[in-house]
Each structure stands twice: as C-alpha cells, then as structure tokens.
Amino acid sequence: MRNREQRLHEQIPLTAAMEVRVVWADDQRLELAAPLQGNHNDKRTAFAGSLSALLQVAGWELWQHWSNRTWGDGKMAVVAVETQLSYLKPVQSDFSVHAELPVVAELQKAANAVERHGRVRTTSHLAVRDETGIVKVTAIIQYAIYQVER
Numbered sequence: 001m002r003n004r005e006q007r008l009h010e011q012i013p014l015t016a017a018m019e020v021r022v023v024w025a026d027d028q029r030l031e032l033a034a035p036l037q038g039n040h041n042d043k044r045t046a047f048a049g050s051l052s053a054l055l056q057v058a059g060w061e062l063w064q065h066w067s068n069r070t071w072g073d074g075k076m077a078v079v080a081v082e083t084q085l086s087y088l089k090p091v092q093s094d095f096s097v098h099a100e101l102p103v104v105a106e107l108q109k110a111a112n113a114v115e116r117h118g119r120v121r122t123t124s125h126l127a128v129r130d131e132t133g134i135v136k137v138t139a140i141i142q143y144a145i146y147q148v149e150r
Helices: 002-011 013-017 050-071 104-117
Strands: 021-026 029-033 076-087 095-100 119-129 137-148
Touching: 002 013, 002 021, 002 050, 013 050, 029 050, 050 076, 050 095, 050 104, 050 119, 050 137, 104 119, 104 137
Parallel strands: none
Antiparallel strands: 021 029, 029 095, 076 137, 095 119, 119 137
C-alpha cells in the first residue's frame, strides 16, 4: 500500500498536499482517506473541491492500477471525462472514499473494447463517507481508458 500511496503522491501532487493516504488496497478495490484539517472551507466543513478530488482520484487510481496490470505500466491512460456529484450533507470530520472495480464479466467487456478499439469508457459509482461511515457525497464518474501513443 505504501508504494501505491507514494506513486499517487508523485503522479498527482495534489494528493500529497491533501494528505491523502491509502487505507487499504488490493487489485479489485481500495480506500483512500483525507483529514478534514487542511481540506476544509470557511465553515470548517470539508471543501467541495477536496471531496470531488478524492472521489476522482479514487476511481482514477483503481482504473489505472487495473490498466497497468492488464496491459503493463505506462501503456494506457485513464482520464475522468464526466462527473455527477450529489452533496447530501456537510462533511464535518476526516473522510474517505471506497472504490471497487466492477465484476469480472464487465472488466472483460472493457478489456475486449480496448483490444478492438484502443479505448473504452467505464463508469464508477463512488461515495464519500465521514469517519462514522455515513455517506455524505455520492458520485457517478465516467473514465476514458485509452492506449498511449508512443
């Protein structure tokens, strides 16, 4: 996990500034967390930009890790192309995002699309939870995965 966290901080420096940490991760899912301190607004609740960034990064990291395992490091790019956020309640504590890849059949469809077309769009459903586990923000994020030109 330490390697994933270090790579995340190197590739997306904002995550270091936000003090994002990888709570746990495997090849199918991960949890990222960030402290309220340093990620709050003038009302002392989590800044919407920090919440959005953690959601985006969690999905990105999961799909990038899958792409690297499937095709090799640096062969594929992952970018967020569309995001829908719903802010349900203010976040007044440290917060986290749990991200999980879809079932194997969906991953195979995505891999097949990349093999045929060199790209695919995937959708992730994510949520920010406060430190008590209550969902405070939900997101539907679409990522494009495509072959890097060499």
